[in-house]
Amino acid sequence: MASASAAVALEAVSKWYDNVPAIQDATLEVMPGEFMVLLGPSGCGKTTLLRLIAGLENPSQGVIRIGGRVVNDVDPKDRDVAMVFQSYALYPHMTVRRNIEFPLRSRHVPEQERNRLVEEVAGSLQLEKLLGRKPAQLSGGQRQRVALARAIVRRPLAFLMDEPLSNLDAQLRIEMRAELVELHAKLGITIIYVTHDQVEATTMGNRIAVIEGGRIQQVGTPQDIYQRPVNAFVAGFVGNPPMNIIEAKVELSGDVVNASFQGASFQLPADLATLLRKKEVSSVLVGVRPQDVSIVKEDTVGMGQLRAKVSLVESVGSVYRIICRLDGGGFVTVDAYRDKREIRTGDMVELSITGDMHLFDAASGERLEP
Secondary structure (H helix, E strand, O other): OOOOOOOEEEEEEEEEEOOEEEEEEEEEEEOOOOEEEEEOOOOOOHHHHHHHHHOOOOOOEEEEEEOOEEOOOOOHHHOOEEEEOOOOOOOOOOOHHHHHHHHHHHOOOOHHHHHHHHHHHHHHOOOHHHOOOOHHHOOHHHHHHHHHHHHHOOOOOEEEEEOOOOOOOHHHHHHHHHHHHHHHHHHOOOEEEEEOOHHHHHHHOOEEEEEEOOEEEEEEOHHHHHHOOOEHHHHHHOOOOOOEEEEEEEEEEOOEEEEEEOOEEEEOOHHHHHHHHHHOOOEEEEEEOHHHEEEOOOOOOOOOEEEEEEEEEEEEOOEEEEEEEEOOOOEEEEEEEOOOOOOOOOOEEEEEEOOOOEEEEOOOOEEOOO
16 A cells, blocks of 8 residues: 555556556655656656656556545546656747746636746746747757746646656756756655666666566665665666676585686685575576776785686776676676776786675576575
8 A cells, every 4th residue: 555645656557558568567656855767778668657647648457646646537637747758848839938837827827926936937947038039949958947847837746757858968968967956956846757867867866766678676766776786687777887797607615605607716705605505596697896897916806807808998087998708708897997007909808806796596687685
């Protein structure tokens, strides 16, 4: 049963199209004032989930609540939510002022109150000097701010945003992220935000719901999801660059547990060894973040070493991003801080795992918990 205090709640919601599942058994609570991000690859169902909340799609089963009220059979206009689209969806023949005040006019808000609300929200989004312009006279970032203003002026229970920044260039996206986060903090509004960009999700969201194959895989803070991904999909999707995930064989030798893959074998630390003994598994997926793999030097002490050939060296600010092909054929990414060592494409190197490892069941992909 959903919490009575939730701004938006989904209870076992599913959606099928011609017997093909788009959303499966989605349960989620978004609290008042929360910035919730729906994150996943293209086609995973995140936009469908947003449209179900908005009322643009009807669920095949399950319950949707907004402000504690069941809204399954409530029209979109009566759900007290505002949607901000990727395409801005502004009326081209109307000025900025008329675009912003449109939802107020449709609700027959008196003119004096309308003007007050428009001026207030225009000031919040630095649109005061643009109120007389039409959308064609605005930049992409200005149009997006107008779309936001039109949604905010209604003061709905929740704002639903479907990849609203994806049409902007890289620098403007960064600026608009900051503006959205500032606006959320200033107004205390509830936002449900769809994106496929995990950097956008982890820098903006209070919590993230990671979606794949129509199912919510994990819900948590950005730090929770990064540090303790519940399965191999989440581990490989959240993180920039993604986590290295390699299948390994588990070998027991007396009190020692070794993991062997790609021509290398190394002893696992005591806590992971104990875990694998309890689980009695023969193979696992080993996940390691690129910053937890090092190019081996004489003074490097790690959990084990892998022989590899450097396929690509990228200069990324203060680090080298080194893509290595293992002897067995797989790839491993290493983030290495700049030093005097010259690393070039084609070099043979040895890699050492010097940080945390994550273990997942090789069959199901689920995290192996201690």
